[in-house]
Amino acid sequence: MKTHFIAIGGSAMHNLAIALKDKGYQVTGSDDAIFEPSKSRLEKKGILPQEMGWFPEKITQDIDAVILGMHAHQDNPELARAKELGLKIYSYPEFLYEQSKNKTRVVIAGSHGKTTITSMILHVLNFHQKDVDFMVGAQLEGFDCMVKLTQDNDFMVLEGDEYLSSPIDLRSKFLLYQPNIALMSGIAWDHINVFKTFDDYIDQFRKFVASITAGGVLVYNEEDPEVVKVVENAENYFRKIPYKTPEYEINNGKVYLKTEMGDVPLSVFGAHNLLNLEGARHICRQLGIMDEDFYEAIMSFKGASKRLxxxxxxxxxxxxxxxxxxxxxxxxxxxxxxxxxxxxxxxxxxxxxxxxxxxxxxxxxxxxxxxxxxxxxxxxxxxxxxxxxxxxxxxxxxxxxxxxxxxxxxxxxxxxxxxxxxxxxxxxxxxxxxxxxxxxxxxxx
CATH class of the missing domain: 3.90.190.20 (Mur ligase, C-terminal domain)
Structure with a gap:
């Protein structure tokens, strides 16, 4: 499959480009500026553009998918050429759905905590050598790339962002994933340049819950009143699993999680991280990870990049x-x-x-x-x-x-x-x- 990235240098975009290269796809791309670490990582894979700028001549009839990044503008000359040729143009989340539509999709959403929860889930799955496809918004210890796409894996774990999908697709990213299993960590007004009122912002989460597939599962933070309201007012059918902050104590600067299996020492701290951990545990249960195995793995989780x-x-x-x-x-x-x-x-x-x-x-x-x-x-x-x-x-x-x-x-x-x-x-x-x-x-x- 031949793919071309418009704005390949972005944090998310370059990881997707690398994942497709690793999958065996033919990958090209353009950007007007690419910074580290994207530049070195693309160069290592042999897909760094030879010169910066936009080149409509790169857009040819034999391209199977054009993937458009948020950094590009609506009047981008490569985008105009792709439209002129009638090529299929995907936003980043739209293409991820296309790659995972035959898999069980697990989507982690929320104004805060989603990167950490997704990271915790992937850490536990990796610890127990359970292979899944994924997309996460932070570099993780033990992972080379923030995106993994395969032909064979049954599950795909996706960090679900409420921000816009692309310059020509103004839907929230997480509305394109259609989760089978979902988590909602919390709602606190963000991205006010796009969502002008709090209700407009909350409405994205109402739509997200409505997008859960029939008979799916939603794990949600029952301590967040806005989350509870959205869940209680949902009209579609799905199974609801609430979670809350677990018991813990701090001894000599070390955090211990209180469980039925005894005290579990952790490498992270903060009530919000303990709440995130509890959400991750419930999602891992849905993926076949028993609590004992979850606790064994989570002890060595040191946090997502740039999160405490x-x-x-x-x-x-x-x-x-x-x-x-x-x-x-x-x-x-x-x-x-x-x-x-x-x-x-x-x-x-x-x-x-x-x-x-x-x-x-x-x-x-x-x-x-x-x-x-x-x-x-x-x-x-x-x-x-x-x-x-x-x-x-x-x-x-x-x-x-x-x-x-x-x-x-x-x-x-x-x-x-x-x-x-x-x-x-x-x-x-x-x-x-x-x-x-x-x-x-x-x-x-």
């Missing part, structure tokens, strides 16, 4: 980084950190980096998000505001919305880095929350 991930520093200081940017994710990460290190001085750094997190109307959601930290720091770039065409935001406005008068606010990277360099990283513990990089801050030094 420990950074090894040269000075041996204690520092964790987290992808947290949405308010619910920030609050969960801070709460977990405060609980785990209650006897230490806690520093928390948050970079407001995404369109949503920099939107003044959305900043209300961050109220008390940094409570529980002795030192709370928020950084956002005034240049980023200009690029995103957002009106200037004052540090006072940030403090007001966070409801934290002691909050330190930095608006340029140089000042942030100067403050960072004054801190003794071996004194206290540090939580760094961002989907960016704090203006190029090296967290290892």
């Amino acid at each position: 991930e420990k950074v090894e520093r040269e000075d041996k200081g204690i520092l964790y980084k987290d992808f947290a940017h949405a308010p619910s994710k920030v609050k969960a990460a801070v709460k977990a950190f405060a609980e785990q290190f209650k006897n230490d001085k806690k520093y928390g750094f948050l970079e407001l980096h995404t369109y949503s997190s920099l939107n003044p109307a959305f900043l209300e959601q961050y109220d008390h998000a940094m409570d529980g930290l002795e030192e709370a720091i928020v950084f956002y770039s005034e240049d980023a505001l200009k690029i995103k065409r957002i009106e200037p935001i004052s540090p006072e406005f940030i403090k007001e919305k966070f409801k934290n008068e002691k909050l330190r606010v930095f608006t340029n990277a140089e000042d942030l880095h100067a403050y960072w360099n004054t801190l003794d990283k071996t004194n206290g513990v540090y939580l760094m929350m961002s989907s960016g990089n704090f203006g190029g801050l090296d967290l290892t030094k």
Whole structure:
């Protein structure tokens, strides 16, 4: 099969391209910019475009599938050529469904926790050498690629994102998967540049639940009132399996899960991670993994990449980084950190980096998000505001919305880095929350 990727360099897109190459497909692609690690990984597989840019002449009649990434625009010249030739154009999720339509599809959805839950499931299955196809949004220990596609596997585990499918397909990605088995971890308004009201955002999850195949299964977080409302109001038939935070305790900085089989030591911490673990356990049950086998495997799970991930520093200081940017994710990460290190001085750094997190109307959601930290720091770039065409935001406005008068606010990277360099990283513990990089801050030094 001959496939061509428009915007091959994206985090998700390049992994799919590699998976198809590994499956034996003929893969080509284009992009106007490709960064690391995508560049090296594509080059290693021999599918890195020789030059950057869009080349309509690459689009030929013999291409079986054109896969369109979100990075491309509607007026992309390669897309125009594909339409002109009448080629089949897929969004990323649409093509994944095409590859898995004859398999049992397991879709993990939710505003937060979905990457970690998917990662936990795959870790357990890999530990017990149970082979499945998958797509996950983070690099996992023991896995070379974030996407795996085969002819023979019976199951496909998919991280279900509610964001848009492609520039020409404005449906939420997870609406294309039609799950046989699904999980919903929580609902907290996100992507406000696309979903202008909370109800519009919730409606994506209503549609997701409605897309579960007849007689399917939904594992859901019964502690989230919005999730419960969506599940209770669903009109289609499926089996409902609720889950909640399990019992646990912290002894000498180590988290122990309380189970009928005794205390299970874990390598992750935080109530939200324990809740994620419980959801993963119920999904693994549906895949034939007994609880005893689940607990045996989950003890060695160290977390998904950039989800409360420990950074090894040269000075041996204690520092964790987290992808947290949405308010619910920030609050969960801070709460977990405060609980785990209650006897230490806690520093928390948050970079407001995404369109949503920099939107003044959305900043209300961050109220008390940094409570529980002795030192709370928020950084956002005034240049980023200009690029995103957002009106200037004052540090006072940030403090007001966070409801934290002691909050330190930095608006340029140089000042942030100067403050960072004054801190003794071996004194206290540090939580760094961002989907960016704090203006190029090296967290290892």
